[in-house]
Amino acid sequence: MKTQWKISPYLYVLPALLLLFLFRTIPVIMSLVIGFFEWEITGSGSFIGVKNYSTMFADEVFWQSITNTIWFVLFVVPASIVFPLLFASLLNQIKRLKSLFRIMYFLPFVTSMVAVSIVWKIIFAEKAGLANTMLGIVGIAPQKWLAESTGIFQLLANTVNLQLPTWMAGPSLALVSIIIVTIWKGLGYNTIIYLAGLQNIPKDYYEAADIDGASKFKQFFKLTIPLVSPTTFYVLLMTTITSFQAFSQVYLMTDKGGPLNTTKLIVYYIYERGFDALDMGYASAVALFLFIILLLLTILQRRLERHVHY
């Protein structure tokens, strides 16, 4: 009986532990090493030191994919915080039809990125696409959307005949189209998380604020936003990590990260180097770079959270 008690806990965790070790831990450790080898298609590698890394730092497409990814994250993350917080605070004030609205907002989140990307690709079609039809209704000229490599800020400046320096042109309209899809897809999840966070705030706070005569507007900025900050940190961390991983949208909506590589995000670049160019060592070097970025961001956000936590 006694020995049975000592062995059995390990037997219970063994299946999960074994699978996790074999298919997560080992690959993660491997990915630290693979970047230092040159891998042939036959599967045998030869040690080449930091050559993949020096190639990477001199690779213009790599840096462009980093720039694209940074633009992508800078657009997706704030929008995925502001809109869900707004939706959730509105939802939190109603009683009727609440679940209907929740379903409407959550719907894109459960559907597959593949199907959704196909639909949005057609929405952004230059001819007969819904986006241009809608623009036509409000009297704006049709756009090239996914085929437009010009930066969004430059496109805006064009309307007043202004030429911006290249570094100020911003992400291409093609990348912005992909950003729109990504924000739309994730809004519902963050809204639900915020709604749960808002419901945790005691009602007395608002009642006290009402008695003090604070306007709803003021209550939102002075009460809701600070009190919901733990949720904001969670949403910030999760959305940042997931938006660095965007892949399917690029694969399905663009022609290999085009036009002019402006939609080539970092994970798509890893896929392309690894499975199109069959340069697994190089692809793995880029993957390790991404891993380090994500790790640093996680640590940074945890540090920040400790300071800001109310």
Next chain:
Amino acid sequence: MTNTLRMSTIYFLLTIFGLFMILPFIWMISTSLMTQSEFNKNEAIFIPKEQYHVWEDGTQSQRILVVMDKGDSTVVHVLNKELKIEQEYLSIPSNQIKEVIKKPSLSWENFKKAFNKVPFGIYFANTLYVSFSSLIGVLLTSFLAAYALARMEFKGKNFIFLLFISMMMVPEPIYLISSYMLLDKLSWLDTYKALIVPWCVNVFTIFLFRQHFKSLPKELFDAAMIDGASTFGMLWRIILPLSKPIIATASVFSLIGSWNSFMWPLVMTNRPELRVLQVGLSYFNQEASTQTTLLMAASTFSIVPILILFFLAQKQIIASAAKTGMKD
């Protein structure tokens, strides 16, 4: 601002946002029911319609194709019942031509055509097989591991717990390349095993179950121990029946996850007969890129099973999605 005005503003805003969220789906469905020429003309944005001309000379009415309008008279092709050209270049008085618009005119053939163009039946079967196999694996491994982590004391428990958490934090793209090489070494590439076995463990589910086991009263376990129930028997007879709701929730999440997973099966399989739905759909996207209405039909039927699952379990899905985002 009065209260009614405030509430109507809130409802108005929520409706506008809600419509924006579901607009792509509505458009997807309406486009999937149009003919390709109808879509290209872009006249019926949401409601599919059929538009044609008829020649009515008082005694009979026949479908025609207008070739050239010459003012008082028009040159037309006259069509027979099968819509084949019966008489070419006939000049008829313009005032005998009538335009007919039928709406809605739904072309369900898109679904049939899309389904038969590529073997979507096989893709569906593959997806179901892979999803349910890994679901069984996930439930088994998670149930056992979570039980030990929640209810037993043993050496190295904290280390195992930490390992689980840290593995959950590593995103899939990081270990994609190395997993490919590992599966290559195991000769598992291009097999169902590659799609199933690595996904038979899910740390999120382990935590979900662990939380649930911790919430069950301790007396329940003690009573069972006094009765002499073996640990495994206790798990089977007492804990399992009490865990049905949480198992249902975990299953729905696991099914949605594997149904929608794309990058892994795209990379790990190559043979067409092994394609899962998402991979098949992405190849169809490349092959039929100009056949918009077929693409929309294929997207629609690829989403439907998940939508049914979502509507059946939307309360639990939304509730547990909210829970995962909360700090305890």
